[in-house]
Amino acid sequence: QQPVQSPQAVILREGEDAVINCSSSKALYSVHWYRQKHGEAPVFLMILLKGGEQKGHDKISASFNEKKQQSSLYLTASQLSYSGTYFCGTGNDMRFGAGTRLTVKP
Amino acid sequence: NAGVTQTPKFQVLKTGQSMTLQCAQDMNHEYMSWYRQDPGMGLRLIHYSVGAGITDQGEVPNGYNVSRSTTEDFPLRLLSAAPSQTSVYFCASSSGYDQPQHFGDGTRLSIL
Numbered sequence: 494q495q496p497v498q499s500p501q502a503v504i505l506r507e508g509e510d511a512v513i514n515c516s517s518s519k520a521l522y523s524v525h526w527y528r529q530k531h532g533e534a535p536v537f538l539m540i541l542l543k544g545g546e547q548k549g550h551d552k553i554s555a556s557f558n559e560k561k562q563q564s565s566l567y568l569t570a571s572q573l574s575y576s577g578t579y580f581c582g583t584g585n586d587m588r589f590g591a592g593t594r595l596t597v598k599p
Numbered sequence: 600n601a602g603v604t605q606t607p608k609f610q611v612l613k614t615g616q617s618m619t620l621q622c623a624q625d626m627n628h629e630y631m632s633w634y635r636q637d638p639g640m641g642l643r644l645i646h647y648s649v650g651a652g653i654t655d656q657g658e659v660p661n662g663y664n665v666s667r668s669t670t671e672d673f674p675l676r677l678l679s680a681a682p683s684q685t686s687v688y689f690c691a692s693s694s695g696y697d698q699p700q701h702f703g704d705g706t707r708l709s710i711l
Contacts, residue, residue: 495658523696523697525699525700527700534689534702534703534704534705535642535689535700535702536702537701540697540699542697580641580642582700585696586632586644586647586655587630587632587644587647587693587696587700588644589634589641589642589643590641591640591641592640592641
């Protein structure tokens with residue numbers, strides 16, 4: 494079963510913050526986050542494992558709540574380079590959500 | 600440092616033709632997967648493999664076959680191409696389900 498992402502799209506100005514959510518109807522043991530630029534392959538951002546941990550990657554961080562079966566990706570003080578589509582992936586067979594298209598404008 | 604290599608990068612087929620999309624990785628990864636991505640859409644899992652000789656179906660397996668005779672290679676076969684299979688196909692590999700997926704650059708396939 495695919496995870497569900499929200500929102501579908503976000504438009505920001507440089508310097509603004511955004512949150513992307515990922516939830517599953519199945520028990521989660523890990524959540525992956527990837528970013529895809531237009532015309533390119535997805536690129537790995539981070540993995541969160543069971544335990545409610547929070548990770549960071551530059552000004553991008555994420556949390557994972559396995560009890561609620563959800564993860565959130567936090568983009569702080571967004572930069573133009575953050576534009577792209579963000580995907581979460583879950584499960585041993587790695588199924589991805591439909592994606593969140595993030596556009597950062599000057 | 601090749602990573603995941605997909606060939607061809609572009610292909611145009613006629614309805615009913617068959618072809619094989621190639622995927623090779625040089626990282627000794629056990630896990631390999633095929634995804635398709637339609638315009639403006641997410642990644643949908645076609646087939647995956649957790650090791651040589653082991654394959655399983657994903658969300659959208661119909662019309663596709665796979666085999667995994669070696670750790671390095673995971674080819675995807677289209678048996679009888681249909682216009683609905685026009686898409687970008689990505690191959691990915693990882694050393695485990697809790698490890699990063701490494702994606703190839705994709706194969707852009709058009710079926711007329």
